[in-house]
Amino acid sequence: MPVSQFGQPRGARGWLAGHLVARLTGDANRWMVDCLQVGPHDRVLDVGCGPGLAVAAAAALVSDGTVVGVDASPTMVRLARRRNRTAVRQGRVEIRRADAARLPYPDGHFSRAGSLNSLQFWPSPDDGLRELRRVLGPGGRVAVVLMSRSDDPPGPTAPAWVKGTAERIRAAGFTGVEVVSQTFGGVAHLALLGTRPVLPGPGKEGGAPLDPTADGVMKGAGP
Numbered sequence: 394m395p396v397s398q399f400g401q402p403r404g405a406r407g408w409l410a411g412h413l414v415a416r417l418t419g420d421a422n423r424w425m426v427d428c429l430q431v432g433p434h435d436r437v438l439d440v441g442c443g444p445g446l447a448v449a450a451a452a453a454l455v456s457d458g459t460v461v462g463v464d465a466s467p468t469m470v471r472l473a474r475r476r477n478r479t480a481v482r483q484g485r486v487e488i489r490r491a492d493a494a495r496l497p498y499p500d501g502h503f504s505r506a507g508s509l510n511s512l513q514f515w516p517s518p519d520d521g522l523r524e525l526r527r528v529l530g531p532g533g534r535v536a537v538v539l540m541s542r543s544d545d546p547p548g549p550t551a552p553a554w555v556k557g558t559a560e561r562i563r564a565a566g567f568t569g570v571e572v573v574s575q576t577f578g579g580v581a582h583l584a585l586l587g588t589r590p591v592l593p594g595p596g597k598e599g600g601a602p603l604d605p606t607a608d609g610v611m612k613g614a615g616p
Contacts, residue, residue, distance in 0.1 A: 420577045422446035428536040428584045429505040434458050438503045440493050441511025445473030452480045463491035493521035501530035509538045522565035531591040541581035
């Protein structure tokens with residue numbers, strides 16, 4: 394199946410791609426939610442939600458918050474709404490079509506934000522990462538999960554592309570950046586985790602400009 398059907402699924406092939414993704418990525422989606430440490434009061438965002446598996450996993454943990462999934466593909470939006478139709482009717486879940494670089498939510502709206510195997514398809518990953526920071530409140534946690542590549546060198550050292558992605562996340566304004574890994578179906582998945590910093594002052598971001606690399610920590614990742 395063409396790679397484009399996973400980046401922007403459409404038509405009959407896109408529908409098939411959505412069902413294939415749902416069958417193959419269930420464990421990885423649940424792991425991403427675990428990495429986000431979702432609690433009952435969180436407001437959770439899944440960017441590039443695909444068929445809505447992580448949305449469903451997060452909704453099962455949230456009792457006094459909300460879970461939102463956005464995807465650029467109308468086909469995936471329909472699949473995610475169908476999968477989460479009961480929670481959508483109850484008002485606990487919202488599924489919308491949206492671009493990662495233009496999220497239709499106000500500043501600081503969410504407490505958790507994740508993305509699984511989606512960053513590589515964003516037209517502008519840097520703009521999308523800055524949007525994630527914008528819509529997260531201070532102390533909000535982000536998890537960007539990506540599959541390892543077939544040409545990654547063996548060993549515990551993180552590949553160059555992972556280190557580069559971690560630097561992009563720091564440059565977007567996240568701190569405490571770390572990389573953890575887990576294997577699903579014989580494929581290593583790498584979760585790049587970070588936090589929107591809590592700055593001094595009552596509800597404002599004043600003072601000196603933030604150095605997003607000040608306390609970033611890079612941990613080696615491997616299968």
